[in-house]
Amino acid sequence: MNKKEKIESLFHETINNRFDMSFVDKFIKLKSIYTHDKRLQKECDLNIAMIYSNNGHLESALDIFLELIKERNIISPYHFEIITLYSINHLTQLGRLEGARNIFEENVHAKELTAFNFRLTMLAWFVENFNPSNAELLPFKGLFDNAKEDLGYLSKEPELxxxxxxxxxLQKITARNYGNVNISLRGKSTMEQIEIIKKFINTDPPLFFRELAEKLLFERESR
Incomplete structure (x- = not known):
């Protein structure tokens, strides 16, 4: 296996073993083999932090996340999104709300944060923890408008x-429901899969998820 395949294989093995602490040493060993590959080094660090996080070692995980968040020019945008959210969540869990707010304000506008679900999660965190006024939310209105457009969200609520x-x-519930649809398709006949997908579409999900489901439906109906 090449180095990319090695880290991907170890990552999946870690998940299958429920982030067992023994995998920390395995990622450290992988780092020692590819000392000149900065991106791989950071990916190993991220996986180590995730292992610590899943085992309740929040401080150890946070120390790594806070270092990684400085490396946005090396890590992938998707990993940057994960690191930012975990940094905010861990700081919040540890009672360090102001530190979490600093991470939020420093990174919520980052170009690397491209996925609407990450932006919505961060904005909702800010609202839930600081109860900002509409005036305080105005600097983030453009971000929210882009996120809700990507989601395909319409609301009658008057306040931002x-x-x-x-x-x-809405995006959390629909994402969970769509995930359940994909799970329920396993082992079903094509006709049964079509009915499952149609049932989801009939719930009138936001446009983003509707289009995903319609693509699935088209693939099944084209068989």
């Missing part, structure tokens, strides 16, 4: 604060 919470809740 309520819209943010509603949109975030």
């Amino acid at each position: 604060k309520a819209q943010i919470l509603e949109a975030n809740n």
Whole structure:
């Protein structure tokens, strides 16, 4: 296996073993083999932090996350999104809200944060923990408008604060439901899969998830 395949294989092995602490040493060993590959080094660090996090070692995980968040020019945008959210969540869990707010304000506008679900989650965190006024939320309105457009979200809520919470809740629930659809397709006949997908579409999900489901439906109906 090449180095990319090695880290991907170890990552999947870690997940399959429920982030067992023994995998910390395995990622450290992988780092020692590819000392000149900065991106691989950072990916190993991220996986080590995730292992610590999943085993309740929040401080140890946070120390790594806070170092990684400085390396946005090396790590992938997707990993940067994960690191930012975990940094905020861990600081919050440890009672360090002001530190979490600093991470939020420093990174919420970062070009690396491209996925609407990450932006909605961060904005909802800010609303839930600081109860900002509409005036305080105005600097983030453009971010929210882009996120809700990507989601395909419409609301009758008059206040921006309520819209943010509603949109975030909607995307979380719909993402979970769509994930369940994909799980329920396993082992089913094509006709059964078509009915499952149609049932989801009939719930009138936001446009982003509707289009994903319609693509699945088209693939099944084209067989």
